[in-house]
Amino acid sequence: WFEAGIAQVFRQQRLPVIEQLEIVTSYQQVPIKAHLDFVFASPVGQPTVRILELKSCEKLPKTLYSSYETQVYGQVGLLRALWHQPAFGVHGEDSHGSAGRTFPQICKAKLGVEMPAHPSDVDIEAWVLCISMSDAKAFGPYLPDDAMLALCLKTAEDLWNNVEASRENGADIDDLPTAQGFHPLCSWCEFNA
Numbered sequence: 001w002f003e004a005g006i007a008q009v010f011r012q013q014r015l016p017v018i019e020q021l022e023i024v025t026s027y028q029q030v031p032i033k034a035h036l037d038f039v040f041a042s043p044v045g046q047p048t049v050r051i052l053e054l055k056s057c058e059k060l061p062k063t064l065y066s067s068y069e070t071q072v073y074g075q076v077g078l079l080r081a082l083w084h085q086p087a088f089g090v091h092g093e094d095s096h097g098s099a100g101r102t103f104p105q106i107c108k109a110k111l112g113v114e115m116p117a118h119p120s121d122v123d124i125e126a127w128v129l130c131i132s133m134s135d136a137k138a139f140g141p142y143l144p145d146d147a148m149l150a151l152c153l154k155t156a157e158d159l160w161n162n163v164e165a166s167r168e169n170g171a172d173i174d175d176l177p178t179a180q181g182f183h184p185l186c187s188w189c190e191f192n193a
Helices: 002-012 066-081 103-111 146-169
Strands: 017-027 030-042 048-056 088-090 123-131 136-142
Touching (some): 002 030, 002 048, 017 103, 066 123, 066 136
């Protein structure tokens, strides 16, 4: 409900936004699909791209959860890394749910704006907006970072390999490794699995 309401506000304000952008790629033979809630693009002055990831929360966090940060670092990193590759699409716009345009091509098609051919000429940031029933709080900016993108891709590879190994060996899903290191209590938490 929050996302639909926010989208309606952006549409009514006629902001240059792409809703439900998807980035589709593979890494080490692992299929990757990033889903970005809102992407704003403007060629005016210094060309800019802003990613906005919405999170509904019962209570607003004081600091952003590491899983949300990991997600947004992956999104902003993939956008920059795959800028000129046909890895972009909009969720639900084609029958396969797959991508097939470069980021500048999708900006031209969806927004009618010309973006530079190379992301080094663009100011790119990502933000997370946490929304509760009575308040909102923004976290950011998160900038493209090669080390953070590599960490996100390695995490995806590890998850994929664990699930595939489980399928091949017939192991129980409960035997898969669980999160470690996000918080000192992760390894003891009964909700970890």
